[in-house]
Amino acid sequence: MSGDNQIRFGLLTCTNIVRKLSRAINLSPNATISAIATTSSIEEAKSFTKSNNFPPNTKIHISYESLLEDPDVDAVYFPIPTRLHVEWATRAARKGKHILLDKPVALNVSEFDQIVEACEVNGVQFMDGTQWMHNPRTYKIKEFVNDLESFGQIKSVHCCFSFAANDDFLKHDIRVKPGLDGLGALGDAGWYTIQAILLANDFKLPKTVTALPGCVLNDAGIVLSCGALFDWEDGISATMYCSFLANLTMEITAIGTKGTLRVHDFVIPYRETETAFTTSGRGCVSEHKVMTELPQEACMVIEFARLVGEIKNRGAKPDGFWLSISRKTQLIVDETEASLPLNRKF
Amino acid sequence: MSGDNQIRFGLLTCTNIVRKLSRAINLSPNATISAIATTSSIEEAKSFTKSNNFPPNTKIHISYESLLEDPDVDAVYFPIPTRLHVEWATRAARKGKHILLDKPVALNVSEFDQIVEACEVNGVQFMDGTQWMHNPRTYKIKEFVNDLESFGQIKSVHCCFSFAANDDFLKHDIRVKPGLDGLGALGDAGWYTIQAILLANDFKLPKTVTALPGCVLNDAGIVLSCGALFDWEDGISATMYCSFLANLTMEITAIGTKGTLRVHDFVIPYRETETAFTTSGRGCVSEHKVMTELPQEACMVIEFARLVGEIKNRGAKPDGFWLSISRKTQLIVDETEASLPLNRKF
Numbered sequence: 056m057s058g059d060n061q062i063r064f065g066l067l068t069c070t071n072i073v074r075k076l077s078r079a080i081n082l083s084p085n086a087t088i089s090a091i092a093t094t095s096s097i098e099e100a101k102s103f104t105k106s107n108n109f110p111p112n113t114k115i116h117i118s119y120e121s122l123l124e125d126p127d128v129d130a131v132y133f134p135i136p137t138r139l140h141v142e143w144a145t146r147a148a149r150k151g152k153h154i155l156l157d158k159p160v161a162l163n164v165s166e167f168d169q170i171v172e173a174c175e176v177n178g179v180q181f182m183d184g185t186q187w188m189h190n191p192r193t194y195k196i197k198e199f200v201n202d203l204e205s206f207g208q209i210k211s212v213h214c215c216f217s218f219a220a221n222d223d224f225l226k227h228d229i230r231v232k233p234g235l236d237g238l239g240a241l242g243d244a245g246w247y248t249i250q251a252i253l254l255a256n257d258f259k260l261p262k263t264v265t266a267l268p269g270c271v272l273n274d275a276g277i278v279l280s281c282g283a284l285f286d287w288e289d290g291i292s293a294t295m296y297c298s299f300l301a302n303l304t305m306e307i308t309a310i311g312t313k314g315t316l317r318v319h320d321f322v323i324p325y326r327e328t329e330t331a332f333t334t335s336g337r338g339c340v341s342e343h344k345v346m347t348e349l350p351q352e353a354c355m356v357i358e359f360a361r362l363v364g365e366i367k368n369r370g371a372k373p374d375g376f377w378l379s380i381s382r383k384t385q386l387i388v389d390e391t392e393a394s395l396p397l398n399r400k401f
Numbered sequence: 402m403s404g405d406n407q408i409r410f411g412l413l414t415c416t417n418i419v420r421k422l423s424r425a426i427n428l429s430p431n432a433t434i435s436a437i438a439t440t441s442s443i444e445e446a447k448s449f450t451k452s453n454n455f456p457p458n459t460k461i462h463i464s465y466e467s468l469l470e471d472p473d474v475d476a477v478y479f480p481i482p483t484r485l486h487v488e489w490a491t492r493a494a495r496k497g498k499h500i501l502l503d504k505p506v507a508l509n510v511s512e513f514d515q516i517v518e519a520c521e522v523n524g525v526q527f528m529d530g531t532q533w534m535h536n537p538r539t540y541k542i543k544e545f546v547n548d549l550e551s552f553g554q555i556k557s558v559h560c561c562f563s564f565a566a567n568d569d570f571l572k573h574d575i576r577v578k579p580g581l582d583g584l585g586a587l588g589d590a591g592w593y594t595i596q597a598i599l600l601a602n603d604f605k606l607p608k609t610v611t612a613l614p615g616c617v618l619n620d621a622g623i624v625l626s627c628g629a630l631f632d633w634e635d636g637i638s639a640t641m642y643c644s645f646l647a648n649l650t651m652e653i654t655a656i657g658t659k660g661t662l663r664v665h666d667f668v669i670p671y672r673e674t675e676t677a678f679t680t681s682g683r684g685c686v687s688e689h690k691v692m693t694e695l696p697q698e699a700c701m702v703i704e705f706a707r708l709v710g711e712i713k714n715r716g717a718k719p720d721g722f723w724l725s726i727s728r729k730t731q732l733i734v735d736e737t738e739a740s741l742p743l744n745r746k747f
Contacts, residue, residue, distance in 0.1 A: 210647035271636035290617035301556035310647040
């Protein structure tokens with residue numbers, strides 16, 4: 056794709072996650088970086104853009120507002136605290152900017168619905184920034200769990216994502232602060248597990264959602280660790296566990312009537328360009344390798360820019376698939392949160 | 402060990418599980434088969450003993466009573482329906498026979514306590530027939546989850562054991578019959594998962610036990626599939642899933658603050674004499690291999706016969722360790738059963 060047809064990203068903040076995403080955009084043939092907004096110093100932003108190989112003509116804005124006014128920005132990536140999502144995503148939509156929004160997409164589904172409405176009214180594309188969903192391995196996994204011959208009917212899924220946050224994270228990270236990402240480990244690590252469970256169930260919402268006893272909160276009432284149960288008709292059930300307090304584990308075990316899927320590194324693959332998963336059934340255990348030329352975050356950018364390109368260059372309507380997945384995930388996060396054993400405010 | 406010091410087993414029934422256990426006894430240097438009881442024809446029993454390489458002088462009894470009277474029997478293996486355990490195990494204990502009893506050990510803990518009492522009063526050794534607990538790999542797993550440096554404090558365990566039973570099993574097996582093994586998949590597949598979860602928690606009983614919604618029962622009210630949650634202090638939790646209706650899966654995922662354990666074939670290892678498990682922590686994933694000269698069922702027989710030998714040859718008292726594990730497992734089975742969403746009778 057020629058440079059003229061590349062989708063031009065505006066990025067908010069000079070943070071590590073933007074560093075990772077800017078590399079992904081640079082690796083994506085259909086996307087480029089046109090601007091960044093910083094709320095700290097321009098000097099710092101200049102140094103950030105240089106050290107991360109941003110295009111030399113990247114504009115630096117000194118406010119989010121200013122970036123949203125930039126006519127050379129097609130789409131905005133928002134790695135900002137969840138509490139700010141509804142304000143900035145709706146403002147961006149009203150300015151006709153397509154939206155790549157970090158998870159969790161909002162503090163609750165009614166906030167998210169404001170974003171949905173703004174996207175619909177303004178015809179902008181929405182996607183949440185859950186990178187592993189775009190890994191080619193994920194498509195292979197989906198193919199396996201949908202295969203009635205090899206996997207059969209789904210019966211049970213267990214998914215966990217935990218990492219042992221250090222003291223600094225547990226004191227200062229936005230994910231443990233009531234004013235910022237009030238959903239804590241549930242909105243962060245839990246988001247991935249819920250989306251994996253939805254994927255294994257062909258994105259069908261469960262019949263009931265129940266937080267499990269034994270959740271751990273910090274002094275401000277933010278979830279540091281919790282689990283939940285989901286169940287569907289016909290004895291289909293799933294459990295998830297998410298935690299900031301346990302060793303790095305990123306596991307999916309999905310069991311069908313005929314096959315079993317195991318993934319050990321579903322969120323961030325051990326290797327960037329060679330991923331694996333295991334299936335078993337009919338007495339055989341098989342290791343599958345999936346080679347990918349690009350890291351999963353670039354796959355995400357390419358898919359997002361492709362959808363934006365359809366709108367920008369071909370007059371297509373926004374594609375609602377990813378938005379619907381985000382909404383379902385947020386719904387389950389909300390239901391889990393509502394059934395947590397303790398009442399909390401944030 | 403010379404033949405004179407071998408523990409002499411009496412076996413009940415000519416069934417497949419006795420075939421497997423007789424092979425294990427034949428492989429165990431400290432055990433031998435001295436008798437078998439059949440309730441069908443002597444001819445059939447003779448052919449069974451021959452085709453399974455029983456010692457040529459194995460006595461054939463035509464009733465369980467008769468085997469229990471046999472002075473050449475030190476210990477009895479009971480692969481009989483759970484409903485019959487309390488009667489036959491207590492009768493065996495009163496005859497001074499040591500007891501290797503299949504799981505689940507009883508229909509409930511109060512029945513099991515009658516067996517416990519009979520064993521104590523009569524000074525006989527008790528062990529349940531959960532073979533994987535005696536696999537050398539299990540000791541290595543235990544070592545890992547107890548290691549505060551590599552594994553840290555336990556936080557979460559998920560364990561599942563499922564297999565897709567065929568129509569014949571689902572119609573006729575004793576494990577789906579109210580009059581025989583009334584605990585269904587919970588007492589069978591669930592037993593293993595509960596013992597694995599106890600093992601990972603250093604055999605500490607959980608604070609609460611809750612069956613999860615979505616259990617599947619057959620027309621007679623027997624559990625074909627269910628799940629449960631267990632939780633301890635300090636946000637430590639475990640979930641289990643057991644099923645006769647899903648593909649063969651035998652998974653332990655235990656997460657500590659510093660390490661993670663994964664076992665994919667904990668109940669019946671893929672290979673008899675070379676087993677594996679995976680640990681991760683500090684950014685490394687390690688595959689561990691454990692070589693075993695003998696299959697795990699022979700390891701179980703050797704350990705049981707060793708304990709019986711201590712009593713028979715050295716005047717030791719019965720060792721209460723395995724009995725205490727059985728009792729804890731039965732307690733959790735009972736609690737899970739009691740919290741199942743439907744009231745059932747069996």
